[in-house]
Amino acid sequence: MSPPHVLVLTRDHDPHADHLRQLLARRGARTTVFDNRDYLVRAHVELAYTAHGLARRLLHTESGTLDLDSLTALWWRRPQPPEAHPEITDPSVAAYTALESVNLIGDLWEHLPCRVVPARESVFRRAGHKASQLMLAAELGFEIPETLIATQPDALWDFHNRHDGQIVTKPMGMPWVENLAAGHTVIRKCELVSPRDVGYADALRFSPVIVQQYVPKRLELRVTVVGRQVFAAEIHSQTSNRARVDWRWYDLGVTPHHVHRLPDEIADRCLAMTERLGLAYGALDLVLTPDGRYVFLEINPNGQWLWIEELTGLPISEALCDLLLEGA
Template sequence: MPSPHVLVLTYDLKDDAHAARVCELLSERGARVTVFSPEHFQSTSRVDLRYVDGAVRRRLHTNGEILDLDALTALWWRRPTPIVPDPALTDEAIARYTVKECHSLLAGLWEHLRCPQLPARESTFRRAGHKPYQLALAAELGFRIPETVITTSEEAFLDFHDRHDGRIVTKPLDIPWVEGVGGGITVSRACEPVTARDLAHTDALRFCPVIVQEQIPKRVELRVTVVGRQIFAAEIHSQVSNRARLDWRRYDTHVTPHRIHRLPDEVAARCLALTDRLGLRYGAMDLIVTPDGRYVFLEINPNGQWLWIEHLTGLPISEAVRDILLEGA
C-alpha cells in the first residue's frame, strides 16, 4: 500500500511553527509531506491539467518534484502566500493580469481535488470566515452572542452607543491590519473600547463597516479548538492582565494563566454543530464565560492558531491535526 501523501499549502516551515510541528508528526508516521506556497509559482513551478477520454490528470511541478495531485491523500490549507509576479514581467498591467490568471488556475485546481481537505475546500472555509454569517448561525444553534450591530451608519452607531451607556467595543469586519500607513507602517487593530475621540469621528463610518458589540463581562475567555469530532477547550485568564483584559490576543502569556476547561455537554454539542453547519473539519472558537457562568460566542477562525495553547496546557492538538490529515489514507 502506498504511503499517505499530504500536500501542505503554507509559506516556509521555518516561519510556520504550526505546520512544522504537524509535518514532523506526519513524517514520523511514514507519510510523504510536500510543502508548497504559490508565492513564486510563476518563477519556480508549473501545473498541467489533462482531459483525456473523460478522465482528468493533474500534475504540479515544483522544487524538482512532479506531484500527481490525484494521488494525494489530504490537502491542508495552512497559510499559503499569494502569488507575486515574476520579475521578468516588467509591464505592471501584464503582471497583474497573469497573477490573476494563475490564481484562477490554482484556486480551481485545489477546489476540485478528490482528497479530503483541512479545514475544508477554499470556497467553504472562506464563506465560514464571514463574521456576520457566523453570528447568525451561532445564534440559530442556541449560542448566546453579544448584542451586535454591523454598520456603516453614524446614526446606528450612536444609537447603539447610547443604549449601552457607552460600554461597547468595536472590531474589524474582516482584516485586522492596514498595511502601508504613513509611508509603510502596518497598523493592527483588535477588539477596542469606544473612546470620546472615536465619537468625534463617527461620520467616517460611511467609508468602512465596523462590528460594534456590547462589552461582555468576563470571568475567563475560552479558546475552543475543534479538530474533526474532538474538542480541546482552554481557559485564558485574561482578566489578571491589564494588557490582555479586553482582548487576549495582546498576548501576555507570562502573566496570563492558561488551563484546560471542561465544556458543558450542551456547549460542546453546539461547537460541533457549528463546525458541521459551516462545513469545517477544523475551527478555533473564541468564547467568554461570564461571572455568572454564561457561555457567550464571539467568533470562529477556520484556520486559527493553537500551538501556544498546546505548549501551555499540554492539550494534544497537533496530534489531532496529524490524525485527521491521515484519515484520507
Template sequence: MRPPHVLVLTSEDDPHAERVCDLLARRGARVSVFDPGDFPVHAKVDLGYGAGPGTRRILREKETIDLDTVSAVWWRRPTPPRPHAEIVDPAVAAHTVQECKSLLSDLWEQLPCRQVPARESVFRRSGQKSSQLALAAELGFAIPETLISTDAESFLDFHDRHDGRVITKAFHVPFVEGVGDDGLTMTRLTEPVSPRDLAYADGLRFCPVIVQEMVPKRVELRVTIVGRRIFAAEIHSQASNRSSLDWRYYDTRTTPHRPHRLQEEIADRCLALMDRLGLLYGAVDLIVTPDDRHVFLEVNPNAQWLWVENMTGLPISEAVCDLLLEPA
C-alpha cells in the same frame, strides 16, 4: 500499499506546519509542502484533460507533486501567487496574478481527497463574521448585541443605548499592509470606543465596522475543534491589563492558560456549528461571564494553536495529524 501523501499549503517559517509535518513523517506519510506564492515564478502547474490518462502536477526544481496521489490537503497559511519580476506593467502583473489564483483555486476544488479545514470555497465562506453570529444565535449560543454598519447615526444610537460600554473590531481583516510612505502594517484588534472615536463617527461611511456591547468576562475559552475532537482551554485574560480587552494582545507570562472541561451542551453546539459551516477544523472563541453564561464571539477556520498546546499540554498537533491521515 502506498503511504498516505499529504499536501500542506503554507508559506515558509510556519511552526504549526513544521510540527505537524514532523509528526506525519514519523508515521510514514509522504509530505509535500507547497506555497502558492511560489507560483508561477518558482513552480509550474501542468494539467491535462481529455482522452489520455490526464495529469495534475506541480513541478518544482527538486520535486514533482503528482496531485492524483494526494490523500489529504491541509490549507494552513499559504500566500497568494506573485507575478514575474519581468512583467513591468502593473495592470498586466495584476492580471497574471488573478489568473494564477483562479487556476489554483479551481485545482484545489477538483481534488477528490480530504481537505482541512475544508475546500477553499467552503473555508472562505465560513469565515464571514456576520453569518457566524446569525448561525450561532440560531444554534442557541448567547451572542453579544451587535451592530455592523456604515451609518454614523446608528452607531451613535447603539453607543448611547449601552452607556458607552461598547467595543469595535474589524469586519474581516484586522490589519492593513503598506500604510504610509514606509509601508507599515497597521493592526487593529478589539478596541473600546473613545470620545475621539465619537467625533469621527462620520468616517464609518467609508468602511463597515463591527460594534458590540462590552461583555463582562470571568474567563475566555479557546475551543479548538479537530474533526470530532474538542480541545478547550481557559485563557484568564482578566489577570492582565494588557489582555483584558482582547487576549490577542498576548501577555502569556501573567495570563494563565489551563485545560477546560467544556459543558456538554456547549460542546454539542460547537460541533453543530462546525457541521453547519462544513469545517473539519476551527477554533471557537467564547466568553464565560461572571454569572457563567457562555457568549459566542467567532470561529476562526484557520486558527493558530501552538501556544495553547505548549501552555496546556493539550495534544492538538497530534489530533491534526490524525485527521490528515484518516481515510476520506
C-alpha cells in the same frame, strides 16, 4: 502500498506546519510543502484532459514532480496568493497574470479527490464571514453579544447610548492595514470605544465595522474543534491590562492558560457550528461571564493552536495528524 502523502499549503517559516510535519513523519507519512506564491516562479502546474475527461494533474517543483491525484490529504494552512512573474515589468500585465494565476490555483485545490483540512477554500472563506457566523451561532442556541453592523453615524451613537458607552469595535475581516508609503502595518483588533472615538463617528460612512456590546469576562475560551474532537482552553485574560479586552494582544507571561471542561451542551454547539459551516477544523472564541454564561464571539476557520498546546498540553496536533491520515 505507498505511504500516506499530505500536501501542506503554507508560506515560509510556519512553526505550526513545521511541527505537524515532524509528527506526520514519525507516523511514516510523507509531506510536501508548497506556497501558492511560488507558482510560475519556482513551480508549475500541468493539467491535461482527453476527450473523455481529466488525464493528469501534476505539480512540478524544484524538488520534483508530484502527482496530485496520489495525495492522501491537503492541508490548507496559510499560503500566500500567486504573484506575477518578476520579469513582467508592466503593472497592468502583472496584475492580469497574477489574477489568472489565482483563478487557476484556487480552482486546482478545489477539486482534488482527497481529504481537505479545514475545508476547500471556497467553503472556509465563506465560513469566515462574521455576520453569518453570528446568525448561525444564535440559531444553534449560543448567546451572542448585541451587535450593530452599519455605516451610519447615528446608528453608532444610538448603540453607544443604549449600552452606556460599554461597547467595542472589531474589523469585518482583515485585522491589519498595510501602510506601504510609511512602511509599517497597523494592527486592528477588538477595541473599547472611547469618547474620542465617538467624536469621529462620521468616518463610519467610509467602511463597515462591527460594533458590539462589551461582554464582561471571567475567562476567555479558545475552543479548537478537530474533526469530532473538542479541545477547550481557558485564557485568564483579566489578569493582564494588555490582554483584558482582547487576549490576542498576548501577554503570556502573566496570562494563565488551563484546560477547561466545557458543559456538554456548549461542546455540542461547537461541533454543530463547524459541521454546519462545512469545516473539519475550527477555532472558536467564547467568553465565560462572571455569572457563568457562555457567549459566542466568532470562529476562525484556520486559527492558530500551537501556543495553546504548549501551555495546556491539549493534544491538538496529534488530533490533526489523525484527521489528515484518516482512511489512508
